Amino acid sequence: MTAALQLDQVVKHFPGPRRGTRVHAVNDVSFSVASGETVALVGESGSGKTTLGRIALQLERLTSGRVLLEGRDITQLSQSALRALRPHMQMVFQDPWATLNPRMRIRSVLEEPLKLHTPLGAPERLARIVGMAERVHLGGSLLDRFPAQLSGGQLQRVALARALMTQPRLVVLDEPTSSLDLSVRAEILELLAELRVQSQVSYLFITHDLGTVRLIADRIVVLYLGAIVESGPTAQIFKQARHPYTRALFSAQLSTDVRERRERVVLQGEIPSPVNLPRGCSFAGRCPAADDRCRAERPALVTESAVQIACFKPGVALAAR
């Protein structure tokens, strides 16, 4: 079956801080999101998650590589051809405030994409708005309010509803729950799962939070310095992550879960500068198992059944430092 989204050897450079330098934000990334699947993109700040999400929707042009939406290469399309595809691919951001016009009533916020992208008349638009408000559990009385009169959780429901109005095939969600408190976060995640079952939409879900990944994602892609270090089915990676970086991330975030008997790997130091990429493994400067080979050679991303991993010593014992 054709993937909803396929990224093929994607590279993205930005101009660097000084003349002649480049920020290597994304370095040869390939993965796909199947129809109806949720793939989580995780990694520390600066690892390239947002850049990849924007590239997936061609909100950002890439330096090299290809992006395929349902099998169609969209990297060479003109702006107007991309505009025609916008209804099929949408993005939801961390802060719904930033993208909602404060002077528009919620009803108009939801109507706008229908006016822009569909030939529907006013009565059909109204029916869609009411139906969508029900699906995202927004009371009908909220439709006549302005954004400032809604809570953060309600606003994020509006942002989701707006993204889904045109029945997209792919939605990129960039930290959609990280500005919400825990109980509201759980409600939004449940809602996302419900909506996915109803509409077979695919999600590329960007997050720092592994707890969220476990609840929502079928597969997980772990990024480090703009490259995939490990990817695979969520259950399998949670059971047995093998890349030292993934294990350090898990150790940092999940150590309070007393049911999990996990090694302790302390993540020290910072991600190297994306302006001067290290010669060898990009994690070597922080990896407890690094040796001379790791510092000199870059490990290739190797596929072993459903899992991909870029490490010379996957699963190596890591002593806590």
Ligand SMILES: Nc1ncnc2c1ncn2[C@@H]1O[C@H](COP(=O)(O)OP(=O)(O)OP(=O)(O)O)[C@@H](O)[C@H]1O
């Ligand atoms: N427009 C830009 N110009 C120059 N550098 C950029 C630009 N956008 C992103 N970068 C750089 O690209 C790298 C990846 O950034 P990106 O925002 O994709 O990371 P992220 O994983 O989303 O981080 P966070 O978790 O903080 O949101 C970073 O080094 C960032 O500074």
Ligand code: SF4
């Ligand atoms: S290749 Fe070496 S430095 Fe890189 S993660 Fe594996 S063991 Fe650590």
Ligand SMILES: [Mg+2]
């Ligand atoms: Mg980001």
